[in-house]
Amino acid sequence: MENVKNPLNDEPFTFCGFEPYQKLNGEWTELKLWQSKCKTCDKPFTVKTPISVFKFEDSKSFMVINCLEHRKKKSAYGNFKK
Numbered sequence: 001m002e003n004v005k006n007p008l009n010d011e012p013f014t015f016c017g018f019e020p021y022q023k024l025n026g027e028w029t030e031l032k033l034w035q036s037k038c039k040t041c042d043k044p045f046t047v048k049t050p051i052s053v054f055k056f057e058d059s060k061s062f063m064v065i066n067c068l069e070h071r072k073k074k075s076a077y078g079n080f081k082k
């Protein structure tokens, strides 16, 4: 599987495996796991997408450049500014 490059910061999302996922209707499927690097602290983080996703444009899950921790701080700051 090819890496997905994040046009927001040029970091690649590297495909790193599947995770079982149960849909609302009870059916089981799999999610793809992709790993990238936090822009703020360089720590790796993963995002999950449906298995039909092959490129950046396929999923909004790729619209992140920070790990979970730094995403939270950023949005908290954003709220504060409003």
Ligand SMILES: [Zn+2]
Pocket: 038, 039, 040, 041, 042, 043, 066, 067, 068, 069, 070
């Ligand atoms: Zn971080």
